[in-house]
Amino acid sequence: MEEETEENLTPTEDSQKSPSVLPWDRFSNWLHCACVVTFDLELGQAMEIIYPSHIRMTEKESEDAHYYGFVFFRQTKDKSIRRGYFQKSVVLISRLPFVALFSQLVSIVAPEYFDNGEPSLEAACHDIDQWAPPVSGDTMNLPIFGTVLQVRMPSRSDKLVGSLQSRPQTLPVLPAHSVLPSLFEVDIYSAFLSILPHIQMLWELVLTGEPLVVMAASPSITSNTVQSLVSLISPLHFCSDYRPYFTIHDSEFKEYTTKTQAPPSVILGVTNPFFAKTLQHWPHIIRIGEMSHEAVPKGFNKLKKASSLKTLDCKPGVYTQYKPFLVKDKGILKRLIKGIQSKRPVEAQNAILxxxxLELTQSFMIPLERYVASLMPLQRNISPHKGPPSMSQFEADGFLRTLNQAGPQLTSGVKGEWEGLYRRFFRSANFEGWLLHRQYEVNQKLQLLHMEALCQANLVDWIQDKEEVEIVDLILRIREKLKFATSQSIAVKPESVNKLEKHMKAIIANLPEDLHSLTAVALTAVALRRYQLVYLATGLLDR
Known part of the structure; x- marks a missing residue:
């Protein structure tokens, strides 16, 4: 028995240990470590190997330091073992959620380890340590055990068209190359095959950050289903927590199973039948059963009330009392059923879904993007003699008033209570995360525009009739801009930096000589003190 799963883990490095002889910086661009976990009848699971050897892991978890674990499990008969089975897993741990890439990687590395032992794991890590660092927008060739994984890194421009799966790939296929169409691609069609009629409702639940539990027979099924749920709202980033494989040993077990408080905004994947009882109070539960393509559509599971999930042998389906805001789009379901009947390839079915x-999420987000763009100050209001402006505050009611003229109905044929769905979305971590990111992007843009305004202004003429404190304020503003230009990974033109440096030198030259060599703090203090003394002398400033 072999299976691959993906889960969140929490490793930590032991900073007291001496670093490895090898330059593991390149390795750490991709992976944190590779592990081998064995299953002992007496001891339970135990860590057998960690590579690189200087990495240390603890059982204590930290909520702000989740990693992704990609697991290849092997179980074979072995009469020399008490229970009669050899059980061991190879686990790749990374900070990066590259599901497709690392699932493929572990499927290559693990069999080599099981056939050839620890030296093959060491060799794999050496190969990975030769990989170039991931670069946005680049096509990467990643050699491993004589083959090459070829994949394109995502870039900022991808969000305009959504996930990479929606873009035609024209990568040249070379001998011994395995081309991955995407870093993140998961087969959502197969994952939701038995519950396809309810998938639009699941999209709403994920979009609004509702608590969800996925129950299935194996970790690989729960992992694929949870990952598929998270990817349903692509290109919008899912900002709540999710655990593709959650067990009774996880530190949040008591928090998630208690009935004294509402379940948190998290998606869990579980296999232990014990959870069917302890998670009965969760509002949305998905039970995934096996279903062949031939059994569809007769085998579709109907929607069930959450309260009916009371037995350990309950039937597969979606258990919820949630009432969707949008009317179900029956056209996509008919198209998929027609594809099943005509034996359309699974890959094509997945692409259609x-x-x-992707289009439904974009239709939902475009009005929000348009509204945020309207909150950006006009470029003509950006003055070099004032600080940079900020984006206006997002007002939910103000946005909702734009829906009649510029709502999702312009790009989507799906009907329903869009306003109610937006209001629910505004209470979610997904909205908060999206808005914070957009505010950051807009304010970065405003900083650049303000920098350009400073570059184009005749600042030396402007300071001629200004007080020292105003001139110092301008110098500090320019220094902040230069600091911003060097610290931010944005496209600041070198000529802009040169202009600002010339401006600052010219302005400083116009200050009294005793101020030329002072630090920013001292410069401000001296100028402010002189400003106060002038006005005290004229009686314009109270003591």
Whole structure:
């Protein structure tokens, strides 16, 4: 028995240990470590190997330091073992959520380890340590055990068209190359095959950050389903927590199973039948059963009330009392059923479903993007003699008033109570995360525009009739801009930096000589003190 799963883990490095002889910086661009976990009848699971050897892991978890674990499990008969089975897993741990890439990687590395032992794991890590660092927008060739994984890194421009799966790939296929169409691609069609009629409702639940539990027979099924749920709202980033494989040993077990408080905004994947009882109070539960393509559509599971999930042998389906805001789009379901009947390839079915939800998510987000753009100050109001402006505050009611003229109905044929869905979305971590990111992007843009305004202004003429404190304020503003230009990974033109440096030198030259060599803090203090003394002398400033 072999299976691959993906889960969140929490490793930590032991900073007291001496670093490895090898330059593991390149390795750490991709992976934190590779592990081998064995299963002992007496001791339970135990860590057998960690590579690189200087990495240390603890059982204590930290909520702000989740990693992704990609697991390849092997179980074979072995009469020499008490229970009669050899059970061991190879786990790759990374900070990066590159599901498709690392799932493929572990499927290559693990069999080599099981066949050839620890030296093959060491060799794999050496190969990975030769990989170039990931660069946005680049096509990467990643050699491993004589083959090359070829994949394109995502870039900022991708968000305009959604996930990479929606873009035609024209990468040249070379001998011994394995081309991955995306770093993140998961087969959402197969994951939701038995519950396809309810997938639009699941999109709403994920979009609004509702608590969800996925129950299935194996970690690989729960992992694929949870990852598929998270990717349903692509290109919007899912900002709540999710655990593709959650067990009774996780530190949040008591928090998630208690009935004294509402479940948190998290998506859990579980296999232990014990959870069918302890998570009965969760509002949305998905039970995934096996289903062949031939059994569809007769085998579709109907929607069930959450209260009916009381037995350990309950049937597969979606258990919820949630009433969707949008009317179900029956067209996509009919198209998929027609594809099943005509034996359309699974890859094509998956692409159709992905495109549908990509367009639905974009239709939902475009009005929000348009509204945020309207909150940006006009460029003509950006003055070099004042600080940079900020984006206006997002007002939910103000946005909702724009829906009649510029709502999702312009790009989507799905009908329903869009306003109610937006209001629910505004209470979610997904909205908060999206808005914070957009505010950051807009304010970065405003900083650049303000920098350009400073560059184009005749600042030396402007300071001629100004007080020292005003001139010092301008110098500090320019210094902040230069600091911003060097610290931010944005496209600041070198000529802009040169202009600002010339401006600052010219302005400083116009100050009294005793102020030329002072630090920023001292410069401000001296100028402010002189400003106060002048006005005290004229009686314009109270003591």
């Amino acid at each position: 992905r495109r549908h939800f």
